[in-house]
Amino acid sequence: MSETLWLVVPAAGQGRRMGAEIPKQYLSIDGRPVLAHTLARLYQAFPASRLCLCLDIEGSSFDPAWVPFAGWRRVTGGAERVDSVIHALEAIAGEAADDDLVLVHDAARPCVTVDDLQRLVTCLADDPVGGLLATRVADTMKRDDGEGRVAATQPRSDLWHALTPQGFRYGLLRRALRHARAGGIAVTDEASAVEALGLSPQLVPGRRDNLKITHPEDLALAALVLSAQAAIPSTKTTIQPC
Numbered sequence: 001m002s003e004t005l006w007l008v009v010p011a012a013g014q015g016r017r018m019g020a021e022i023p024k025q026y027l028s029i030d031g032r033p034v035l036a037h038t039l040a041r042l043y044q045a046f047p048a049s050r051l052c053l054c055l056d057i058e059g060s061s062f063d064p065a066w067v068p069f070a071g072w073r074r075v076t077g078g079a080e081r082v083d084s085v086i087h088a089l090e091a092i093a094g095e096a097a098d099d100d101l102v103l104v105h106d107a108a109r110p111c112v113t114v115d116d117l118q119r120l121v122t123c124l125a126d127d128p129v130g131g132l133l134a135t136r137v138a139d140t141m142k143r144d145d146g147e148g149r150v151a152a153t154q155p156r157s158d159l160w161h162a163l164t165p166q167g168f169r170y171g172l173l174r175r176a177l178r179h180a181r182a183g184g185i186a187v188t189d190e191a192s193a194v195e196a197l198g199l200s201p202q203l204v205p206g207r208r209d210n211l212k213i214t215h216p217e218d219l220a221l222a223a224l225v226l227s228a229q230a231a232i233p234s235t236k237t238t239i240q241p242c
Contacts, residue, residue, distance in 0.1 A: 004100045005049040005121070006092060006170065007042055007069075010084040011035055011107035012056045012077020024213050025107040026061040029223045034213060036066035037110035037226065043068040045117035049103075052091060054084035082177060082187040089174045098171030101130075104190050105165040108213040111225045112165070116206045120167060123204045123242035130168030131202030132191050133210065134160040160203055163210050166190040168201070204242060 011025050018024045025035040042051075051072035055062055075091045077084040085104055089096075096102070101124060105112070112133070120133055137159040145151035166189060168176070176193040179185075187193045191201045209225045211218060 004096065005046055006096060006100055006102045007046065007049050007051045007165075008054065008085055008088045008102060008104045009035075009038065009042070009051065009107050010054045010077060010081045010088075010104070011062075012054050012084050013081065013107070014056075018214070018216055018219075020216075022061055023056075024219075027213075027219055029110065029219065029226060033061075033063075033066060034110050034219075034222070035062075035107050038105070038107055038112075039067055039069070041110060041112055041114065042105060042117065045114045046121075050092075050095075052088035054078075054088055082181070082193070085190065086174075086177050086181070089170065089177070092170075093174075096170040098169060100170045101167055102170050102173055103165040103167045106212055109164055109210055110213070111222055111229065112163075112210045113207055113229065116210065117165065119242075120165060120204050120206070123202065124167045127202050129199045129201055130166075130172065130194065131204050132166035132189070133163040133206035134203045135163065135206055135208050135210075136160055138208075162189055162191060163206050163212075164189070166201075168194060172197075172199075202242070 014023050020027055026033050029037055051069045052075050053067065053072060054075045054077040057076050073091065075088045078087055101121065116133055124131055137156045141154040141156050141159060142150045143152045143154055168190060172194065173190060176197050180187045180193040180196050185196050194201055211222060211225065213219055213222050
């Protein structure tokens, strides 16, 4: 039996840093909500995958018409991102096999490319741990002293920006998140939970325009990125080596 690819999209956050009246995943880019753009991009890459969409219990701004997947379910989101992901994994416990690959992707990352999505899955096909899209840090990194002044300049040669999706086998991811929660370990992303087990996820280089909409100016930037991506003719490319 072939493995099932599961997509988990936590979309229950309130996005308070945006300062908007509605959560950022429901804000509009070219007449469509951010969440609709994100789901459409995931569907382009993996139309046969199974989607778990984690939404606020009220979810009054959500429209099921935005979901292009035939196989999908709505899952009640949690107080934090990690809670939403755990809820999703619990919801599919009776269907998912331990070896099924689970990709977790931010609802507010509508600019991830199909090439990067498919390359991530290809790179993780035989990886015993799993991994994530990431980009090498390009800017000089400063550590502050707690009072708004530079305490040190950090070497950037081995620093990466963690992106999403992040992909791990169902059984491993569920165990990692349970372990982190039981141990009171702060989980900022799925990879950090897996790292807490003593494992080293694979860093899969991705595009820098896979931005996360977090601040007000990011919405306009995402619109420009989507427009630029749409202007580039779609061609069949060879998946780059991992």
